[in-house]
Amino acid sequence: MTPVLVFDIETVPDVAGLRRLDDETAALTDAEVAERAFAARREKTGSDFLPHHVHRIVAISCAFRDREGFRVRSLGAPDDPETTLIQSFFKVIERYTPTLVSWNGGAFDLPVLNYRALVHGIAAAKYWDMGEDDRDFKWNNYIARYHMRHTDLMDVLAMYQPRANAPLDALAKMCGFPGKMGMDGSQVWQAFQEGRIEEIRNYCETDVVNTYLLYARFQLMRGALTQDDYETEIDVVKRALASERGPQWQEYLAAFAA
Secondary structure, X not given: OOOEEEEEEEEEEOHHHHHHXXXXXXXXXXXXXHHHHHHHHHHHHOOOOOOHHHEEEEEEEEEEEEOOEEEEEEOOOOOOOHHXXXXXXXXXXXXXXXXXXXXXXXXXXXXXXXXXXHHHOOOOHHHHOOOOOOHHHHOOOOOOOOOOOEEEHHXXXXXXXXXHOOOHHHHHHHOOOOOOOOOOHHHHHHHHHOOOHHHHHHHHHHHHHHHHHHHHXXXXXXXXXXXXXXXXXXXXXXXXXXXXOOOHHHHHHHHHHO
């Protein structure tokens, strides 16, 4: 059984980076620096969603499925620096060579991880291998869009057509899964400023579980799982979550049953 690693990141404005790029921010608070960047972005594009390279990662959550079972965790500790979180993510890839699964990971999560790893000088040899070290990676690697070693489930289901993209929360709920819990991505910056990093990590963890459940449904649809296999897989996830300590899981399982 090839291990499966579902991942999701949460980000905030990279205030330190924004200060380097804007000489007029020296006297501003972090919140003011971010708002200045949001305002400039709104004026330019109509949206305050910042460019990928000025996002700072504050949480990386993973759902991991292998022969030993199903586990869900946020990497590192709440107060760990961004470098530790990113290094931990690429170390998992180095150790297990899993199938990566994401929802919009090709358009957002991985590009942000790429930029932040570059900024911090973090090595990720297995992730970047396109056949130079392992010949199998020439035909199936993490980088190429149409290879399955990284399955961006949103991208695949939309047939690589951005206009057909569906939101994770909506599709999860339509399939009978709980969907998002606690907050959404637009609330992360405010929560981070208020020191609610544990809440951010908990929210991120529910997202990776939603994504894994949709991935199992996808595997059923494409014939990789039988109906019995699929039902067993959903039960594995439920039993694993029932043993987790996080406060979000009781609410999540209750929503599952609703």
